[in-house]
Amino acid sequence: MATLPSQADAVIIGLGGIVGASVSHHLIERGWTHLVGIDTSAIPTDVGSTAHASDFCFMTSHDRMACYTTTYSRQFYEAMGHYHRVGGIEIARVGDEARLAELQRKVASGKAFGTNVRMIDADEVVERFPLIKRELVLGGMWDPDAGLVVPRSQRVAGELVERAVESGHLRAFADTAAQDIDVQDGRVCGVQTAKGYIATPVVILACGIWGPLPAAMAGVALPLMPVEHPLMFFGPFDTFAGTSKEIGYPLMRDQGNSAYMRDTGDPSSTEGGMLEWGYYETTHPRLVQPRDILSREQARLSPSMHDLEAEQIADPFERAVELTPLLGELGWDEKHSFNGLLSVTSDGGSLIGEAPETRGLWCCEAVWVKDGPGMGKILADWITDGHPSIDPCGIDIARFYPVQKTPHHVYGRCEEIARKIYDPAVHPREPFESGRNLRRSPFWPRECELGGYFMETAGWERAHGYAANETRLAHYLDEVPERPVEWDARHFWRVSNAEHLALSENVGMINLSHFAIYDISGRDAEALLEYLSVAKVGGDTPLGKGVYTHFLDARGGVHSDLTIVRLARDSFRVICGGDTGHRDLMWIIRRAEDAGLTRWHLEDRSDSLATLGLWGPNARRILQTLADSPEELTSECFPFASAREIRVRGLPVWAFHISYVGEQGWELYVPFSYGLALWDLLFEAGVPPVGIETYANSRRLEKSLRLQNVDLLTDYNLLEAGLARPKVKNLDFHGKAAHLAQRERDRQPAYLCTLVMESHLDGAGQARYPVGQSPLLDPDNGEVPVDALGRRSYTTSMAYGPSIGCNIALGYLPASHAKEGRALLLEYFGEHYPMRVAAVGYRALYDAENIRPRS
Numbered sequence: 001m002a003t004l005p006s007q008a009d010a011v012i013i014g015l016g017g018i019v020g021a022s023v024s025h026h027l028i029e030r031g032w033t034h035l036v037g038i039d040t041s042a043i044p045t046d047v048g049s050t051a052h053a054s055d056f057c058f059m060t061s062h063d064r065m066a067c068y069t070t071t072y073s074r075q076f077y078e079a080m081g082h083y084h085r086v087g088g089i090e091i092a093r094v095g096d097e098a099r100l101a102e103l104q105r106k107v108a109s110g111k112a113f114g115t116n117v118r119m120i121d122a123d124e125v126v127e128r129f130p131l132i133k134r135e136l137v138l139g140g141m142w143d144p145d146a147g148l149v150v151p152r153s154q155r156v157a158g159e160l161v162e163r164a165v166e167s168g169h170l171r172a173f174a175d176t177a178a179q180d181i182d183v184q185d186g187r188v189c190g191v192q193t194a195k196g197y198i199a200t201p202v203v204i205l206a207c208g209i210w211g212p213l214p215a216a217m218a219g220v221a222l223p224l225m226p227v228e229h230p231l232m233f234f235g236p237f238d239t240f241a242g243t244s245k246e247i248g249y250p251l252m253r254d255q256g257n258s259a260y261m262r263d264t265g266d267p268s269s270t271e272g273g274m275l276e277w278g279y280y281e282t283t284h285p286r287l288v289q290p291r292d293i294l295s296r297e298q299a300r301l302s303p304s305m306h307d308l309e310a311e312q313i314a315d316p317f318e319r320a321v322e323l324t325p326l327l328g329e330l331g332w333d334e335k336h337s338f339n340g341l342l343s344v345t346s347d348g349g350s351l352i353g354e355a356p357e358t359r360g361l362w363c364c365e366a367v368w369v370k371d372g373p374g375m376g377k378i379l380a381d382w383i384t385d386g387h388p389s390i391d392p393c394g395i396d397i398a399r400f401y402p403v404q405k406t407p408h409h410v411y412g413r414c415e416e417i418a419r420k421i422y423d424p425a426v427h428p429r430e431p432f433e434s435g436r437n438l439r440r441s442p443f444w445p446r447e448c449e450l451g452g453y454f455m456e457t458a459g460w461e462r463a464h465g466y467a468a469n470e471t472r473l474a475h476y477l478d479e480v481p482e483r484p485v486e487w488d489a490r491h492f493w494r495v496s497n498a499e500h501l502a503l504s505e506n507v508g509m510i511n512l513s514h515f516a517i518y519d520i521s522g523r524d525a526e527a528l529l530e531y532l533s534v535a536k537v538g539g540d541t542p543l544g545k546g547v548y549t550h551f552l553d554a555r556g557g558v559h560s561d562l563t564i565v566r567l568a569r570d571s572f573r574v575i576c577g578g579d580t581g582h583r584d585l586m587w588i589i590r591r592a593e594d595a596g597l598t599r600w601h602l603e604d605r606s607d608s609l610a611t612l613g614l615w616g617p618n619a620r621r622i623l624q625t626l627a628d629s630p631e632e633l634t635s636e637c638f639p640f641a642s643a644r645e646i647r648v649r650g651l652p653v654w655a656f657h658i659s660y661v662g663e664q665g666w667e668l669y670v671p672f673s674y675g676l677a678l679w680d681l682l683f684e685a686g687v688p689p690v691g692i693e694t695y696a697n698s699r700r701l702e703k704s705l706r707l708q709n710v711d712l713l714t715d716y717n718l719l720e721a722g723l724a725r726p727k728v729k730n731l732d733f734h735g736k737a738a739h740l741a742q743r744e745r746d747r748q749p750a751y752l753c754t755l756v757m758e759s760h761l762d763g764a765g766q767a768r769y770p771v772g773q774s775p776l777l778d779p780d781n782g783e784v785p786v787d788a789l790g791r792r793s794y795t796t797s798m799a800y801g802p803s804i805g806c807n808i809a810l811g812y813l814p815a816s817h818a819k820e821g822r823a824l825l826l827e828y829f830g831e832h833y834p835m836r837v838a839a840v841g842y843r844a845l846y847d848a849e850n851i852r853p854r855s
Helices: 018-029 064-080 097-113 122-128 153-166 212-217 314-323 369-385 407-419 444-449 495-505 525-532 581-595 619-626 672-684 692-702 736-743
Strands: 010-013 035-038 088-093 118-120 137-143 147-149 170-173 178-184 187-193 196-199 203-205 224-235 251-254 259-263 275-279 338-345 351-354 361-365 452-457 460-466 508-511 516-521 546-552 558-568 571-576 601-604 609-615 643-648 651-656 665-671 750-757 795-801 806-814 823-828 831-840
Touching: 010 018, 010 187, 018 035, 018 153, 018 361, 018 369, 035 153, 064 097, 064 153, 064 369, 088 097, 088 122, 097 118, 097 137, 097 823, 118 122, 122 137, 153 170, 178 212, 224 407, 259 314, 275 314, 338 407, 351 369, 361 369, 444 452, 444 460, 444 672, 460 495, 460 692, 495 508, 495 692, 508 672, 508 692, 516 525, 516 558, 516 581, 525 571, 525 581, 546 736, 558 581, 571 581, 581 601, 609 619, 609 672, 619 665, 619 672, 651 672, 665 672, 692 795, 692 806, 806 831
Parallel strands: 010 035, 010 203, 035 170, 088 251, 203 361
Antiparallel strands: 088 137, 118 137, 178 187, 187 196, 224 275, 224 338, 251 259, 259 275, 351 361, 452 460, 508 609, 516 571, 516 601, 546 558, 558 571, 609 665, 643 651, 651 665, 750 806, 750 831, 795 806, 823 831
């Protein structure tokens, strides 16, 4: 028996699955030479999800990261000789026009993010997959790159581990459970097993459905739960007898029935001579607590395989037989049918990156077979370089606030995600039903009284508009167009655009209490924030001065977009968006640790300071009528981008003269206990509440303002985003070397442009208001423009601008296409709409000279 080493550069827990094996392979590829991998079971696993996975890969997704990792994984499997590219079909049944539209949307996302999917008619569907009834098929989508990992992803995992062991850079230990993860002073120090202790600074969790258990050993909460997934087998099916194929027909997904089907090829192959039918429960998915998963000795089939109950699938299976009568004619192999366990998370994304709670504890969790090698590469690059090759904002485990990782919240969100794995199609603006009313500002009771239309971000309830304004602002509502297509109007309230117009003409107040607010003080506070920020925030920066700035990664990519206000010589207020706030917080903490800066203190004010944005041409006049010292609010006494404490009828208010909506006004910060009093004073003075829709979308796009993790990504630099400062400060800052090198270029590979839609009528004459991200096409060839770095053009943000009177979008275009007046096309639900580049780089469509906010 091999002796467990006493030390390793990294220990991978869960080596036997496709994810753990892929992580080890890619770490070795990046130069790691002293790795240890352990697994509770065999290597490759005989109990994990990899052991029973269906192993098919569709490229299609509405998520850019998923398209990247799946495409990379498919190419990886192909290079190993373990992929059969048979293609894949997704169908829409007769009468399900909504599903057909969803397939059109998937084709558009494929163009945006680099897959090769296309629409096909019903005849081609049946030609490619002849087992289904032609008269039930409305249409379909063809993915030529879809296929099957052969003979099993389990085999691939075994080969990867064998190669790694043979290289001398990995030592693998099966049947070796982690009993504890040693954490000292917030850092990983080692792993305890029954065979001994391994000292290591890095522990990587690739434990899938068991992930939360070892994570808890290190004090880390993983928002992940296993869910049962019914899999049924029917046979004998001998169509491909004698072919030696692992699969004969293309894959087939019937997502309107939340199901898929595939054959298992030649009866002599690994899983051969059967039809496999899988289903995801849409009403009452069966979640399992990781601690309740049986051991290998206790389980009848396997710990990750539960007994199937026929009532789980009775109705969808009946529909499946209608579509594919052969399923009802073949015998059901009850003995080999089961509920397979797979991982879901509380927002549907994978959990990748260093855990916020514990340094050196890295996660690669909630990853499907189709993404295993891709996510393994993402993690290996991240650990090695400090960043992956593509912005990880949607998978970074640091995206969750602690309150979003509590058991009740995780259960509710995972249950909701599990219900929607296949059906129904998830709208880009779709709010969660569970985990609501978690964080509410002091203004919430008044917002409810006014009929607030609430959605949620980072746990915060945010009103996007108010029903009361449908009467109060009726004359503005008359100027707002109807949205005749339900998809465009879903989760949007027309009154929001009326509020937008009212604010522009008069005044309005917007609840901004979702801001993440961090007060940083101490002897190293200035040094820390100067090191993080592109802009100068210390030195001779006056007290009370607010500075809009960015944090960059080592490549000069934009990691954070925020504002820093100097409160005192050694004290600063950092104001971040609520959605990005926790990642920004972890960036500050981690970079301080790496730089050896320890003499600073952070106070999280997010849940103690409420914020109201008071904006509009009459904002100053209104505030002066309520201020104890109205003369302090003149533009001479209170210049733009400055902050100070004022009194409003005696209430202590920290006022910041800034604007994200292109109008004169202030962000008013007040302790929660005074929040209702401030709201009531403003409301009684005639200030109407305005929903967050104006702030976050419609006016933001009219002002060409960028949003982090949407328009601003680590994939793009500040010059491409149009946000580079005229001069670079003398002091060093994180990412400065890369930023200076980028400034030396004659031109950037791409530029973030503002585009307007010149006609928004579809083929039926209906006005369209696109939501979500859509591909941009070159009208000369119908192709998506691709820049010199291989980045594709799509709309990063899009909204209707009531003050401009058209749909407005942001999107990166290659330098060759980034020309004002340049014509492009936008694809939306299979139709093309003319777009025109209105501005290259940052330039607002509304008040281009930015006079109104500074008035």
